[in-house]
Amino acid sequence: MNELIHLTLIIVALADSIITVRGQDFGYEGEEGPEHWGQKYEHCVGKHQSPINIDEHNVEEVVMLPLLYENFETESILSATNNGHTVQLRFESSDAPSVTGGPLLGEYQFAQMHFHWGANDEEGSENKINNQSFPMELHLLFYSSSYGSVKEASEHPDGLCVMAFLYRKSLEDNPNYVELITLLPQVNDAGHSVTLEKPITLNKLLPENRKFYYTYGGSLTTPPCTEVVTWIEFKDTIPLSHEQLETFRHLRTANSVLVRNFRPPQNLHGRIIRTNKDAVCNDAAFKNPWQNNQNQQRCRL
Numbered sequence: 030m031n032e033l034i035h036l037t038l039i040i041v042a043l044a045d046s047i048i049t050v051r052g053q054d055f056g057y058e059g060e061e062g063p064e065h066w067g068q069k070y071e072h073c074v075g076k077h078q079s080p081i082n083i084d085e086h087n088v089e090e091v092v093m094l095p096l097l098y099e100n101f102e103t104e105s106i107l108s109a110t111n112n113g114h115t116v117q118l119r120f121e122s123s124d125a126p127s128v129t130g131g132p133l134l135g136e137y138q139f140a141q142m143h144f145h146w147g148a149n150d151e152e153g154s155e156n157k158i159n160n161q162s163f164p165m166e167l168h169l170l171f172y173s174s175s176y177g178s179v180k181e182a183s184e185h186p187d188g189l190c191v192m193a194f195l196y197r198k199s200l201e202d203n204p205n206y207v208e209l210i211t212l213l214p215q216v217n218d219a220g221h222s223v224t225l226e227k228p229i230t231l232n233k234l235l236p237e238n239r240k241f242y243y244t245y246g247g248s249l250t251t252p253p254c255t256e257v258v259t260w261i262e263f264k265d266t267i268p269l270s271h272e273q274l275e276t277f278r279h280l281r282t283a284n285s286v287l288v289r290n291f292r293p294p295q296n297l298h299g300r301i302i303r304t305n306k307d308a309v310c311n312d313a314a315f316k317n318p319w320q321n322n323q324n325q326q327r328c329r330l
């Protein structure tokens with residue numbers, strides 16, 4: 030009997046580890062490629078999928094409250110990990126970076142950030158603007174403070190927010206990226222992590238102008254492709270030199286080069302993409318436009 034209990038525990042433990050790796054068994058080409066994701070993950074063939082192509086001439090201009098950034102100055106990025114699909118930057122801080130305002134109802138807490146890139150400078154971004162690709166795209170994943178974790182938030186339609194930034198090729202190296210890119214060769218192999226000697230702030234890796242963006246309702250761009258994401262795709266781009274972009278292309282998956290880790294644009298299925306115009310707020314309301322309804326009314330929408 031004891032043996033039976035023991036065996037049951039082993040089976041439960043095995044099943045648990047299978048669930049934990051669910052969402053990891055996908056790739057970007059062949060049998061594991063995006064066109065096959067729907068066979069294992071039903072949400073990947075849903076009608077609110079990401080990424081998309083943003084046609085600038087077919088967006089709705091709306092006045093929105095300003096986006097407010099908290100703790101983007103805190104030195105919080107601690108480690109970089111090659112998980113076989115991307116490089117993921119994680120943080121640890123008692124003052125978690127967060128964002129409010131814009132299209133978001135309530136506060137969203139920063140969870141992790143990662144990149145998508147191509148095999149050359151002509152491709153790499155997931156979202157496209159007027160069918161144009163960019164050489165890389167950065168995703169910052171946030172979850173609603175109404176929920177306790179990314180996992181819990183993933184079960185609610187307003188659970189997640191991705192702030193996305195596109196890169197453009199520049200002639201000069203971007204000095205703000207030197208520290209991070211110098212560490213990348215240490216995580217060339219899948220499964221490897223490196224701890225940063227001096228943590229980096231989110232602000233350092235992002236463009237200064239984060240005022241204007243496109244926004245739409247979509248999904249995670251990797252399995253399980255859950256449709257719970259408010260996308261905020263910024264118009265200002267981040268410069269990186271060809272050499273800096275190349276460093277990402279030396280990373281490896283478990284068995285090949287880690288390049289072209291981007292999903293192609295998905296059908297809009299009638300979704301509306303919005304872009305923001307400035308709202309004019311008085312000072313008190315600007316500091317916390319979502320604090321109460323009165324504050325929102327103090328902004329001239």
Ligand SMILES: [Zn+2]
Nearest residue numbers: 143145168250
């Ligand atoms: Zn992503």
